Amino acid sequence: MNIVIMGVQGSGKGTQAKKLAELKGWKHINIGQLFRAEMSGGTATGKEAKQYVTNGELVPDELTFRIFANAAPFNSSNLILDGFPRSVAQSKYLLEHYQIDKIIVLDLSEAEAVKRISARRNCSKCGRDYNTLYKKPQKEGICDVCGGELVTREDDKPKEVQRRIDIYMEQARKLLDFFEGKVKIVSIDASQGIDEIFSLLVKEVDSLQ
Numbered sequence: 001m002n003i004v005i006m007g008v009q010g011s012g013k014g015t016q017a018k019k020l021a022e023l024k025g026w027k028h029i030n031i032g033q034l035f036r037a038e039m040s041g042g043t044a045t046g047k048e049a050k051q052y053v054t055n056g057e058l059v060p061d062e063l064t065f066r067i068f069a070n071a072a073p074f075n076s077s078n079l080i081l082d083g084f085p086r087s088v089a090q091s092k093y094l095l096e097h098y099q100i101d102k103i104i105v106l107d108l109s110e111a112e113a114v115k116r117i118s119a120r121r122n123c124s125k126c127g128r129d130y131n132t133l134y135k136k137p138q139k140e141g142i143c144d145v146c147g148g149e150l151v152t153r154e155d156d157k158p159k160e161v162q163r164r165i166d167i168y169m170e171q172a173r174k175l176l177d178f179f180e181g182k183v184k185i186v187s188i189d190a191s192q193g194i195d196e197i198f199s200l201l202v203k204e205v206d207s208l209q
């Protein structure tokens with residue numbers, strides 16, 4: 001069985017996918033992480049990918065497919081896909097080579113996503129993550145571990161957050177249009193707590209088995 005988890009930044013998609021993979025003993029495939037691992041590992045495909053990324057160019061699908069298939073050979077199962085597919089072309093590829101049983105969308109309003117992402121902070125010294133809503137430091141603005149100053153990453157500033165959300169919404173609409181009628185699609189309300197979302201997610205997966 002294979003599932004795709006979708007969700008806007010701030011929906012907790014990565015955390016949920018990871019928890020699910022641990023519970024089921026399945027493989028969590030986060031396409032962003034795969035790219036980073038290939039690039040830092042200095043593999044041939046990683047070097048190729050790095051050229052595009054360094055030049056600020058889009059990585060061609062053909063290369064993404066190779067990196068994806070390295071981690072998940074055709075027709076493999078027990079995969080939890082996170083961050084892939086991102087386009088209709090990638091979705092077609094996916095359905096050609098893998099069985100996809102369900103698409104689970106972690107549904108979060110734009111306003112809530114903006115609120116959650118804008119609350120993110122990072123330690124300027126050790127990089128540890130904080131969140132002024134859910135994971136506050138003991139002392140405001142100061143890292144608990146190393147005493148470094150907490151800052152907002154460029155990516156998490158309001159204008160950039162809005163831009164990323166707009167891109168996701170547009171992408172999600174196209175993907176869901178494509179998958180409609182081909183794969184079962186369900187939504188989970190991601191405005192709830194991590195544990196509530198997780199138990200609904202497990203239920204959705206168990207209902208397939």
Ligand SMILES: [Zn+2]
Nearest residue numbers: 123126143146
């Ligand atoms: Zn720190």
